[in-house]
Amino acid sequence: MGSGGNRDIVWIYCLVVLCLSDWSAAQISYSVSEEVDKGTVVGNLAKDLNVNVQELDTRNLNIVSGYSKKYFEANLKTGILYVSDRIDREQLCPNTIKCALNLEAILSNPMVLHRIEVVIVDINDNAPAFVEKSYSLNISESSPTGDHFLLPLAIDTDAGSNSVKTYRLSPNEYFNLDVQSEQSVSAELVLQKAVDREKQSVIHLTLTALDGGKPHTSGNLQIIVNVMDVNDNTPVFSQSLYKARVTENAPYQTSILTTTATDLDDGINSEIVYSFIERGNFNPEAFFAINPDTGEITVKGDLDYEENTAYDIRIQAKDKGTPSRSVHGKVLVEVIDVNDNIPDIIITSLMSPVKEDAEIGTVVALVTVKDKDGGNNGLTSCKIVGSVPFKLKLNYKNYYSLIVDGPLDRESASEYNVTILASDEGTPPLSSTSMITVHISDVNDNAPRFSEPVINVYVKENSPVGATIYTITAVDPDIDGNAKVTYSSLDGGSKTFPVSSVVNINSETGDIVSLQSFNFEELKTFQFKVRATDSGVPPLSSNATVNVFILDENDNSPGILAPYSEHGSVNSENIPYSAEAGYFVAKIRAVDADSGYNALLSYHISEPKGTNLFRIGTSTGEIRTKRRMSDNDVKTHPLVVLVCDNGEPSLSATVSIDVVVVESTADIQTQFRHVPIKEESFSDLNLYLLIAIVSVSVIFLLSLISLIAVKCHRTDGSFSRYSAPMITTHPDGSWSYSKSTQQYDVCFSSDTLKSDVVVFPAPFPPVDAELISINGGDTFSRTQTLPNKEKMSLSAHKV
Numbered sequence: 154m155g156s157g158g159n160r161d162i163v164w165i166y167c168l169v170v171l172c173l174s175d176w177s178a179a180q181i182s183y184s185v186s187e188e189v190d191k192g193t194v195v196g197n198l199a200k201d202l203n204v205n206v207q208e209l210d211t212r213n214l215n216i217v218s219g220y221s222k223k224y225f226e227a228n229l230k231t232g233i234l235y236v237s238d239r240i241d242r243e244q245l246c247p248n249t250i251k252c253a254l255n256l257e258a259i260l261s262n263p264m265v266l267h268r269i270e271v272v273i274v275d276i277n278d279n280a281p282a283f284v285e286k287s288y289s290l291n292i293s294e295s296s297p298t299g300d301h302f303l304l305p306l307a308i309d310t311d312a313g314s315n316s317v318k319t320y321r322l323s324p325n326e327y328f329n330l331d332v333q334s335e336q337s338v339s340a341e342l343v344l345q346k347a348v349d350r351e352k353q354s355v356i357h358l359t360l361t362a363l364d365g366g367k368p369h370t371s372g373n374l375q376i377i378v379n380v381m382d383v384n385d386n387t388p389v390f391s392q393s394l395y396k397a398r399v400t401e402n403a404p405y406q407t408s409i410l411t412t413t414a415t416d417l418d419d420g421i422n423s424e425i426v427y428s429f430i431e432r433g434n435f436n437p438e439a440f441f442a443i444n445p446d447t448g449e450i451t452v453k454g455d456l457d458y459e460e461n462t463a464y465d466i467r468i469q470a471k472d473k474g475t476p477s478r479s480v481h482g483k484v485l486v487e488v489i490d491v492n493d494n495i496p497d498i499i500i501t502s503l504m505s506p507v508k509e510d511a512e513i514g515t516v517v518a519l520v521t522v523k524d525k526d527g528g529n530n531g532l533t534s535c536k537i538v539g540s541v542p543f544k545l546k547l548n549y550k551n552y553y554s555l556i557v558d559g560p561l562d563r564e565s566a567s568e569y570n571v572t573i574l575a576s577d578e579g580t581p582p583l584s585s586t587s588m589i590t591v592h593i594s595d596v597n598d599n600a601p602r603f604s605e606p607v608i609n610v611y612v613k614e615n616s617p618v619g620a621t622i623y624t625i626t627a628v629d630p631d632i633d634g635n636a637k638v639t640y641s642s643l644d645g646g647s648k649t650f651p652v653s654s655v656v657n658i659n660s661e662t663g664d665i666v667s668l669q670s671f672n673f674e675e676l677k678t679f680q681f682k683v684r685a686t687d688s689g690v691p692p693l694s695s696n697a698t699v700n701v702f703i704l705d706e707n708d709n710s711p712g713i714l715a716p717y718s719e720h721g722s723v724n725s726e727n728i729p730y731s732a733e734a735g736y737f738v739a740k741i742r743a744v745d746a747d748s749g750y751n752a753l754l755s756y757h758i759s760e761p762k763g764t765n766l767f768r769i770g771t772s773t774g775e776i777r778t779k780r781r782m783s784d785n786d787v788k789t790h791p792l793v794v795l796v797c798d799n800g801e802p803s804l805s806a807t808v809s810i811d812v813v814v815v816e817s818t819a820d821i822q823t824q825f826r827h828v829p830i831k832e833e834s835f836s837d838l839n840l841y842l843l844i845a846i847v848s849v850s851v852i853f854l855l856s857l858i859s860l861i862a863v864k865c866h867r868t869d870g871s872f873s874r875y876s877a878p879m880i881t882t883h884p885d886g887s888w889s890y891s892k893s894t895q896q897y898d899v900c901f902s903s904d905t906l907k908s909d910v911v912v913f914p915a916p917f918p919p920v921d922a923e924l925i926s927i928n929g930g931d932t933f934s935r936t937q938t939l940p941n942k943e944k945m946s947l948s949a950h951k952v
Contacts, residue, residue: 181258183234184272187242192235195225195271198258199232202267206232212260216269220245225256225271234269242273243310250312277315277366281307284433287375288360290342291476294350295385301331302342303481307362307372308433314365323359328378330360335394337465342376350380384422384474388414390482397450400489401458405451409441409486412448414470422474430467430481437466441486450484458490459525492530492579497523498587500555500573506592509563513556517591520545520553522575530579538572543591545573555589563593564630597635597689601627603697608683610665613704614673622656625663627685627695635689638663643682643696652681656701665699673705674746707800709746711754713808717741725811726776734780738767738812741774743796751800759807760793767792767812776810788814 183196198214199206210229218224226237246252256269288305309316320340322330329343340360348356356378363371390412397410416423427448429437440454441464448470464486471479499521507517524531535545535553542559555571569591576584603625610623629636639660644652657666663685679701686694717724717739726739745752756774758764766786768779776792790812797805 180268180270182270182272184274185236185240186274186276187240188276188278189236189240191237191239195234195236197232198227198234202258202260204232204260206230208260212262215259217257217259218254220254224254227258240273242275242312243279245273246312247310252312275312275315277311277364277368277370279310279315280370281309281317281362281364281372283307283360283362283372283374285374287377289377289379291379291381292344292348293381293383293385293476293478294348295383296344296348296387297385298344298347300344300387302344304340304342304360304376305374306337306339306432307374309362309364309372311364311366316364317362318365318369319363321361321363323361325356325358327356328358342378348378348380354380356380379476381476384418384472384476384478386416386418386422386472386474387478388416388425388470388472388480390414390470390480393483395482395484396487397484398487398489399452399456401456401491402493403452403456405453406442407452409450409452410484412443412450412468412470412482412484414448414480414482416472416478418472418474422472422478424473425470426473428469428471430469432467435465437464440464441466443468450486456488458488458527459494461488462490462527463487490527490530492526492577492581492583494525494530495583495585496533496575496577497525498535498573498575498585499523500587500589502589506594507557507561508596509561509593510596510598511557511561513558513560515557516554517543517557518555518589520555520573522551522553524577526577526579530577532578533575534578535573535575538574538586541569541571543569543571561593563595563632564599566593568592595632595635597631597687597691597693599630599635600693600695601629601638601685601687602695603627603683603685605697607698607700610699610701611704612667612671612701614671614706615708616667616670618667618670620667621664622667622701623665623699625658625665625683625685625697625699627663627697629685629687631687631689635687637688638685639688641684641686643684650679652679655679656681658683671703673703673748674709676703678702705748705751707747707751707798707802707804709751710804711743711745711796711798711806713796713806714742714744717808717810724809725813727813727815728778730782730814730816732778732782734778736778738776738778739810741769741776741794741796741808741810743774743806745798747798747800751798753799755797755799757795757797758792759795760791764790764792766790769794776812782814786814790814 181196181198181201185193185195198204199209204212209227209232214227214229216223216225216227216234222238224236224238224240225234227234242252245254252273252275254271254273256271258267258269259265260267283305285305290302290304292300292302304320307317307320317338319338320330320332322328322340322342327344327346327348329345331341331343333339333341340362342358358376358378360374360376361371362374363369391414392412395410395412399407399409412427414425414427416425425448426445427443428445429441429443431437438453440452440456441450442453443450448468450466450468466484466486468482468484469479470482471477501519501521502517503519504511504515504517507515520535522533522535524533533551535551537543537545542557542561543555544558545553546556548554555573570588571591572586572588574584574586576582608623608625612622616622625640627638627640629638640658640663641660642652642656642658655668657668658664659666680698681701682696682698684694684696686692728736728738741756743754743756745754754774755771756769757771758767758769758776766779766782767776767790769776774794774796776794792810792812794808794810795805796807797803
């Protein structure tokens with residue numbers, strides 16, 4: 154990469170520093186001679202920057218230049234700026250009078266930039282030199298005194314006073330030297346004495362070019378003057394200096410001007426031929442053409458104001474005499490600028506991507522606009538096209554910063570295409586656009602979100618252990634690690650019923666896995682919270698409530714309630730022979746631990762098939778006579794009642810009843826039935842009365858004992874949670890069944906001898922009290938002690 158490319162890179166770096174630091178408008182100027190030794194002190198930076206020497210190291214003083222070599226460095230201990238590499242002014246600044254190196258001194262914490270200009274002082278290290286060692290000059294013997302003959306120019310790469318300042322001619326009797334300093338130093342031989350070819354045909358002269366250095370240096374050119382005969386008049390231009398103006402990009406063969414020279418000779422000696430003189434490295438014929446006969450100068454090549462603003466052309470008018478005589482002239486062609494260059498936009502990205510929480514004013518990129526044109530054609534302005542949360546801030550001349558000008562949200566827009574328009578002030582104006590894509594990086598500013606705050610999950614009872622009952626999902630609009638969600642469960646705070654013992658949540662997938670098989674009759678519903686947490690820093694989370702509802706399955710058969718026993722036991726009822734149609738015989742009552750349709754029971758007489766004496770209410774379970782008795786009917790009618798639930802598949806239970814026909818109602822005896830004591834028939838009424846009295850006494854005694862036990866239990870709490878079941882008889886004729894902290898009450902009316910007792914050995918789940926309607930007019934309720942030790946009781950009442 155050339156020095157120009159390196160210089161652009163350094164300038165861009167400097168612009169980056171300018172945008173990130175405080176700009177210092179002051180400029181420090183130093184000067185140093187070229188070719189000085191390494192280590193030569195240029196200046197005291199610490200003093201000139203008004204900074205303590207101790208701060209230079211801590212604030213990381215850095216010297217930045219735009220050249221391939223690092224010519225200057227700073228001593229952080231002393232604050233001295235010194236030369237670190239060989240400086241050749243002719244190499245750094247060829248063909249320029251002033252040579253200056255622009256440096257930047259950058260201090261950090263806070264970051265401050267100071268501009269430094271180091272002027273490279275030229276020393277006289279190059280001697281003038283001629284392109285050729287010798288130069289031949291033909292002079293007619295008839296040349297009059299005072300004739301001028303242009304001599305070749307010496308080249309000196311030094312500048313200013315060290316360049317060519319004068320010429321000297323070796324002593325001779327014929328010629329003198331006329332040194333001209335207009336535009337550039339040139340020398341002409343002036344004939345002081347007429348030459349005579351017959352006396353001296355060749356004259357040897359030495360031309361010495363001297364520079365202005367101290368001490369000065371010089372270069373020599375051997376001049377061979379050939380004295381020619383005959384043509385003794387030299388052409389003469391009409392002007393000593395021709396000036397012309399032409400626009401850049403002028404078409405080929407555009408006429409610029411016409412030079413004119415005259416020769417006092419006659420004939421062929423007065424015919425003039427015009428031509429260009431190649432001078433140094435510049436060849437005018439690459440851009441211009443001159444008509445050899447007329448002296449008209451026209452455009453031949455591409456003229457570019459940005460490359461050359463003016464052309465200094467040397468022309469020659471030469472006659473056709475023998476020997477020919479010529480004269481040299483000067484033509485200065487000024488190139489007029491036209492607006493033919495669009496602005497060039499250079500974008501240097503500083504921050505990519507930009508965080509979505511970047512503050513307003515954050516620098517995103519540096520924008521530099523350059524226009525090669527001059528004057529108003531090179532003045533530019535810059536703006537952003539469209540509506541984006543960014544704006545351009547002018548830093549210095551054509552240097553801008555692209556900064557954040559509004560809130561950024563990656564979830565709404567992950568990138569922005571920012572179009573920058575640069576226009577010049579030419580006529581007509583030219584413009585160019587450049588687009589920079591600004592990527593927005595994610596920050597963890599969004600918590601995972603559930604689709605709904607409350608999630609209802611329905612699980613069938615008896616589902617297998619380890620089954621996935623539901624998969625929760627939370628969505629995080631962030632990306633990468635900020636969007637990686639993990640799941641965890643939060644117990645509801647119940648110590649007696651920890652959720653972790655019932656379900657488990659896969660932290661990665663959100664699968665809720667059952668840890669046990671659910672039983673609807675023990676557990677109908679439970680609740681817990683789920684937390685979704687992302688992996689951002691810091692992590693964000695949100696909660697959702699999960700309600701798990703256990704769906705009932707038909708896994709419980711109907712249970713026959715007292716006083717009747719299930720199939721396998723003998724139950725009997727007596728009816729009088731005189732019973733009318735519709736006479737109430739008995740009422741079968743059953744209960745199903747399931748719920749809903751699975752607990753909806755129906756009653757049927759399964760045996761004997763097709764009986765025409767008795768019927769049973771399908772929903773009530775009441776057995777009644779269909780007609781009056783006849784003499785042909787048997788005295789004992791064994792009936793098998795089938796109780797079916799409404800589940801799929803249906804479950805059932807049977808009970809057997811022997812209906813005995815007696816002659817009169819007086820033969821019907823009152824009986825107490827209780828599970829699992831079998832009914833016995835006695836013919837003696839007194840025996841029944843005795844049994845009734847004994848039963849009431851026993852019930853009263855048991856009730857008294859139970860009352861004392863309950864009071865003791867409430868006083869000292871010595872009963873174990875898993876104490877044995879206890880049956881209590883109350884004075885009103887009700888029975889209570891207690892197991893552990895659960896209590897079940899069964900009440901029956903005192904005006905009937907057919908009260909039923911229900912005992913459930915299995916505990917009920919921790920749910921609210923519920924009322925279940927069974928078998929027509931009966932009601933059944935159940936309660937259970939909750940974790941807060943509130944007692945819930947189970948009761949059955951007969952209306």
